[in-house]
Amino acid sequence: MPRNFRSLAVALIRRLALLAMGCTLLFSAVQGVWIYHSVQQQLLGNIQYVAGSNVPMLSVALWDIEPEVVQRQLDVIAARPGVGFVRVNVVTGQMFESGDASLLYHNRVSRFLIPTPAGGGKPLGELLIVVKDGYIYQQVALSLAGMLLGYLLLTVLICALVVYVLRRDLEQPMRTMAAFAGRLGPQTLTSPLQLQRAQRPTQDEIDLVAAGFVTLQNALTEHIDSLDQQVEERTQQLEGALAEIRALLTHDALTGCYNRAFLSERLPQETARAQRSGQPLALVFCDIDHFKQINDEYGHLIGDEVLREAASRLRSQLRGDIDWVVRFGGEEFVVVLPDTGSDNARQVAERLRDAVATTLQLADGRRLQITASLGLAIWQPGECMDDWLKRADALLYRAKMHGRNRVES
Numbered sequence: 302m303p304r305n306f307r308s309l310a311v312a313l314i315r316r317l318a319l320l321a322m323g324c325t326l327l328f329s330a331v332q333g334v335w336i337y338h339s340v341q342q343q344l345l346g347n348i349q350y351v352a353g354s355n356v357p358m359l360s361v362a363l364w365d366i367e368p369e370v371v372q373r374q375l376d377v378i379a380a381r382p383g384v385g386f387v388r389v390n391v392v393t394g395q396m397f398e399s400g401d402a403s404l405l406y407h408n409r410v411s412r413f414l415i416p417t418p419a420g421g422g423k424p425l426g427e428l429l430i431v432v433k434d435g436y437i438y439q440q441v442a443l444s445l446a447g448m449l450l451g452y453l454l455l456t457v458l459i460c461a462l463v464v465y466v467l468r469r470d471l472e473q474p475m476r477t478m479a480a481f482a483g484r485l486g487p488q489t490l491t492s493p494l495q496l497q498r499a500q501r502p503t504q505d506e507i508d509l510v511a512a513g514f515v516t517l518q519n520a521l522t523e524h525i526d527s528l529d530q531q532v533e534e535r536t537q538q539l540e541g542a543l544a545e546i547r548a549l550l551t552h553d554a555l556t557g558c559y560n561r562a563f564l565s566e567r568l569p570q571e572t573a574r575a576q577r578s579g580q581p582l583a584l585v586f587c588d589i590d591h592f593k594q595i596n597d598e599y600g601h602l603i604g605d606e607v608l609r610e611a612a613s614r615l616r617s618q619l620r621g622d623i624d625w626v627v628r629f630g631g632e633e634f635v636v637v638l639p640d641t642g643s644d645n646a647r648q649v650a651e652r653l654r655d656a657v658a659t660t661l662q663l664a665d666g667r668r669l670q671i672t673a674s675l676g677l678a679i680w681q682p683g684e685c686m687d688d689w690l691k692r693a694d695a696l697l698y699r700a701k702m703h704g705r706n707r708v709e710s
Contacts, residue, residue: 313471314464321456328452333445340440344383345411348430351378352413356428363391363425364418375399378430385433389415391426404431474507553628555605556612564627564635568686571639575680582680583646585636585653586693587615590672590705592632599669607661607671608632614656618649635690643679643710650677650708658706674700677710 355374362370375387379400385408386400413428474496481494496511551563559567575582589595589611596604608628615626615634627635636653638646657673676696680689700709 313467314460317463318456318460321460325449325452325456329445329449332448333441336444337437337441340437340444344432344437347381347383348411348432351381351384352411352428352430356413356415357418359389359428360415360418360425363389363415368395368397371397372399383433383436384430385436386429386431388429388431389426390429392423400431404433405429408432408434471507474511478507478510556608556628558612558616558634559625559627561627561629564629565686567625568637571637572680572684572686572689575639576682580640581642581646583638583641583643583649584678584680584689584693585638585646585650586629586676586678586690586697587611587634587636587653587657587673588675588697588701589632589657590674590701595669599663599667603663603669607669610659610661611657611671611673614659615653618652618656624649635693643677646677646679647708647710650675650710654706654708672706674705675708676700677708679710 355378359371359374362368362374371389375389375397376399378384379387384400385404386402387398388402388405389397391397409432411430411432413430414424415426415428416424477496478494481492484492494511494515496507551559553560571582574580589607592604592607595607611632612626612628612634615636619626619636619638623640624636624638627637629635636649638649641649654673654675657671659671661669661671663669674697676693676699678689678693678696696709700707703709
């Protein structure tokens with residue numbers, strides 16, 4: 302699954318939840334304004350009712366000069382919900398108060414005249430009732446809290462239903478198709494897509510995508526079937542071409558032996574293996590005697606025939622998948638003998654010398670005597686390839702100096 306993968310159903314649910322929360326906040330703001338005005342009007346109505354109920358009693362108490370009764374009535378009014386402070390200013394200069402006087406200058410004040418009990422003449426005083434704005438906000442907050450809780454519960458319920466529907470009808474089919482597409486391969490190309498969905502009278506986009514998978518599978522199967530034969534033919538041709546290229550890169554065209562490029566690649570591997578295993582490793586430097594004279598006297602075609610014959614005779618004395626021979630250049634050959642100590646290597650080198658030593662019958666009836674000189678060197682642990690080859694070449698040169706057709710080690 303991709304690193305930044307996020308399910309389509311999860312994305313839709315998240316957007317739906319954000320939209321629902323936004324709508325809830327918008328509705329709550331509108332509802333809050335409406336509740337504020339409703340609570341304010343209700344509180345003012347209650348103040349009017351309180352004033353209408355208590356002003357006559359205050360009128361009698363002031364007329365009869367009963368300050369204790371007036372104070373008790375103010376305490377009762379101040380205890381009403383939403384009332385923060387109450388004051389009676391009497392025309393005689395007296396003043397009665399109840400509640401928090403600090404609210405007088407920062408909140409709404411309702412004023413009511415207190416008439417005489419008989420109803421005539423000048424008023425006895427004035428009743429001031431201060432409304433607590435904090436009470437209004439508190440009522441609004443309580444109402445909004447209840448409303449928000451209801452909205453949230455409704456939103457959660459709707460989201461839960463939407464999650465269930467999306468998971469059943471969208472996420473699960475999409476995951477099934479995604480897993481099916483991820484498993485598609487040469488071996489599973491014809492496997493059908495299995496979607497477990499309830500039967501419906503109509504089709505939707507998921508059904509169209511599933512049908513598209515089936516159409517694509519059928520088309521690919523037909524196309525692949527038609528290509529199988531062509532691919533097989535091309536593969537055989539490529540394998541043949543690669544084998545030829547590989548042979549050209551690693552083999553000498555004249556003798557069929559390995560070439561120097563192969564020696565440079567393979568010999569370090571042999572020395573590394575010998576270093577790890579502790580087994581001996583031998584190398585024989587072989588040179589056809591008097592080869593320049595053969596070329597000068599018999600021609601290069603006969604020289605080529607001599608090289609092919611010598612290479613064939615060298616290979617005939619080697620272990621098939623273990624020993625190997627390289628045409629080092631011109632009339633020189635290098636024979637590598639893995640897991641071969643000095644005594645056995647000496648025996649193998651003598652066999653090689655004896656195999657090359659032969660008389661070649663030419664087409665014109667002449668006979669050509671072939672011999673070879675060989676230098677045998679055992680690899681020393683830690684010795685580099687160039688030093689080893691130089692040592693074997695020096696032994697070959699010594700064999701030539703001592704009369705040719707011999708092995709020096």
